[in-house]
Structure formats: C-alpha cells, structure tokens
Amino acid sequence: MRSYFAAAIFLAASIAAAPAVPVYIAGWRYAPAAVTAEKDGGAPAVTEADKPADTGRNAYTGTPYKVLDAASGEIYEVSERDYVIGAVCAEMPASFGVEALKAQAVAAHTYAERQRIRERSSPTDELRGADFSNDTGKYQGFFTREQAEKFFGESFGESYSKVCAAVDAVLPYLMTSSGEPIIAAFHSMSTGRTESAENAWGTAVDYLVPVDSSFDKSAPKYQEEQRFSRESLEYALNEAFPGIVLGEDTADWVKVLETSDSGTVLRAQAGDREVSGSELRKALTLRSPCFTVRCEGEGTVFTTRGYGHGVGMSQYGANSMAAEGKTWREILEHYYTGCEIVKN
Numbered sequence: 001m002r003s004y005f006a007a008a009i010f011l012a013a014s015i016a017a018a019p020a021v022p023v024y025i026a027g028w029r030y031a032p033a034a035v036t037a038e039k040d041g042g043a044p045a046v047t048e049a050d051k052p053a054d055t056g057r058n059a060y061t062g063t064p065y066k067v068l069d070a071a072s073g074e075i076y077e078v079s080e081r082d083y084v085i086g087a088v089c090a091e092m093p094a095s096f097g098v099e100a101l102k103a104q105a106v107a108a109h110t111y112a113e114r115q116r117i118r119e120r121s122s123p124t125d126e127l128r129g130a131d132f133s134n135d136t137g138k139y140q141g142f143f144t145r146e147q148a149e150k151f152f153g154e155s156f157g158e159s160y161s162k163v164c165a166a167v168d169a170v171l172p173y174l175m176t177s178s179g180e181p182i183i184a185a186f187h188s189m190s191t192g193r194t195e196s197a198e199n200a201w202g203t204a205v206d207y208l209v210p211v212d213s214s215f216d217k218s219a220p221k222y223q224e225e226q227r228f229s230r231e232s233l234e235y236a237l238n239e240a241f242p243g244i245v246l247g248e249d250t251a252d253w254v255k256v257l258e259t260s261d262s263g264t265v266l267r268a269q270a271g272d273r274e275v276s277g278s279e280l281r282k283a284l285t286l287r288s289p290c291f292t293v294r295c296e297g298e299g300t301v302f303t304t305r306g307y308g309h310g311v312g313m314s315q316y317g318a319n320s321m322a323a324e325g326k327t328w329r330e331i332l333e334h335y336y337t338g339c340e341i342v343k344n
Contacts, residue, residue: 090141097322187308240283
C-alpha cells in the first residue's frame with residue numbers, strides 16, 4: 001500500500017483514504033484507523049496543570065515495544081513513551097485540542113498493549129518476535145522523531161512539544177474490559193452516529209456500539225462525492241469481484257439494498273453479486289462505507305458521509321468534545337461504552 005517506513009511521512013494524508021483491514025477480534029487485532037495526519041496551525045501551550053503529579057517524562061517508562069521495520073526486516077526497540085508519541089503524531093493532527101490528543105494517546109497505547117499481549121500468546125510468523133510492524137496497512141501509524149520532524153516541518157517544535165505533553169499526562173493509563181485491554185478502534189469522523197463493530201465487521205463487541213457524534217456533521221469534508229466513468233467503474237468492479245456480470249445499463253451496476261441506523265451500507269447489489277458496503281468501499285476506495293449512489297448520464301456518483309469505518313472514537317468528534325471543555329476521560333467514556341480506565 002505504501003513504501004513503508006520512510007515514505008509514511010509523505011503519504012500520511014493518503015492513509016485515510018485506504019479501506020480498513022478487516023477486524024480480527026478473536027486474535028485481538030482491529031482495523032487500523034483512518035489516519036488524518038495534517039499540517040497543523042498554531043497550537044496552544046500546555047501548562048503544568050495538564051499533567052498529573054505522578055506522571056512526566058521519566059515517571060513512566062514501561063517495557064519497550066519491539067517494532068519490525070517492514071522495509072529492512074530489522075527489529076528494534078522503542079520505549080512505550082516514544083511509541084505512543086509517534087503513534088499520536090501519525091494518527092491525529094497536532095492542531096487538535098489537548099484533551100483530544102490525550103484521548104488519542106490512551107487509545108493508541110491500549111491498542112499497542114493489546115497487540116503485544118496477542119503476539120506473546122499467539123505469535124504471528126511474519127513479525128518474527130516483534131510486537132507489530134511499521135506497516136500501516138496492518139497496524140496503527142507510527143512516526144519516529146525524525147519522521148515527525150519532516151512531517152511537521154516548521155511547526156515541529158510547537159507540535160511535537162504539544163503531543164509529548166499530552167502523552168506524558170496520560171501515559172500510565174489504558175482502557176480495559178473484563179481486565180483486558182480493549183479493541184481501541186478509532187476513525188476520522190462518523191456520519192453523526194458511530195457504528196457498531198457487529199455492523200462493520202460482523203462480530204459484536206459490548207463496548208463498540210453506536211453513540212451520538214453529531215459534531216462530525218460539521219467536520220471538513222464530511223460529505224464528499226466520488227465520480228466514476230462507465231469504464232473506470234467497470235474496471236474497478238471487475239478487479240474487486242472477478243467474474244462479476246454487469247448489464248448494459250450502468251444504473252443497475254450498483255444499488256444499495258440495506259443500511260444500518262448509523263448509515264453504513266450493510267447490503268448492496270454489485271452486478272449479479274450481493275456485497276457489503278465495506279467490500280464496495282475497498283473496491284472503489286471510498287472514504288466511508290456510508291454512501292448513496294446515483295447515475296449521471298453514463299457516469300456514476302457515490303456520495304459518502306464521514307471518513308473511516310465509523311467504529312469507536314471519532315477523532316473529529318473527540319476534538320469537538322475537547323473544544324466544549326470535556327476531558328480525555330469523558331471523551332473515552334463516551335465513545336467506548338462501559339470500559340474502565342486503569343493505570344497500567
């Protein structure tokens with residue numbers, strides 16, 4: 001999907017457009033979030049009041065993570081602090097509110113801990129003893145300090161300091177359910193209501209259920225149109241679904257059959273096939289599995305709402321909650337229903 005480690009900086013903005021990898025709940029791996037790395041503007045200063053007394057740069061080190069460099073095959077160790085900082089830099093704009101960045105840090109850390117536990121109990125051959133790799137097609141995004149410096153450019157000092165302060169304030173904390181780190185799924189923006197894991201990936205998860213996220217409706221590019229010529233749509237459908245039979249009328253090529261209350265297309269007709277909205281999203285590289293379809297002449301227009309799979313925390317929703325004065329705890333408790341926030 002990309003040329004891995006070094007190229008991640010320059011392609012970060014395009015990661016969000018990539019379809020989510022199917023969730024692997026039983027194996028404790030979830031679909032990577034829709035990444036929304038952006039150049040940030042001015043960031044407000046983070047004061048000492050934002051940091052609890054028992055945290056700080058050296059107060060919590062934890063056990064280093066083992067990261068496989070997908071390009072070189074080398075396995076290297078990254079401290080928990082540096083990994084979480086790098087994940088937040090890659091996964092959320094530094095221009096977002098401090099409390100949203102803290103919420104993202106806890107989600108990223110929880111993801112990493114769950115993945116590490118999974119690998120220790122049921123190793124993945126391709127990881128060769130690592131906890132995860134820097135292949136963002138399979139695992140959450142991560143920037144080294146050097147990559148973050150290139151990505152942020154002139155704003156690096158301000159942006160990186162802001163992210164570091166947010167991470168330091170919450171580094172010891174994880175989200176758990178039944179004593180285990182949760183599947184901390186997150187996405188860029190929902191349709192205005194998040195989606196259930198069951199509708200998105202076919203497996204119900206008690207804490208990944210729909211919640212209100214109406215802030216998202218005012219997010220940038222909440223609703224977008226993607227246009228296909230007859231030829232380009234035919235090519236994409238044939239590539240995704242070999243042997244598909246398409247009729248002469250393009251109006252019959254794709255039809256939405258059923259949607260969830262959150263707007264996700266659950267069932268659709270693609271030629272002579274019945275497919276899911278997620279399958280069509282992947283086939284057509286749509287921003288979201290929440291879409292409508294209309295024909296214009298020989299062309300077809302897909303109108304999407306939201307960005308990403310829609311499960312778990314909405315990043316734009318988190319930022320809006322932060323702007324209204326909500327804390328990182330309140331943000332996480334809203335999006336991950338019934339989970340506990342504990343010190344690791």
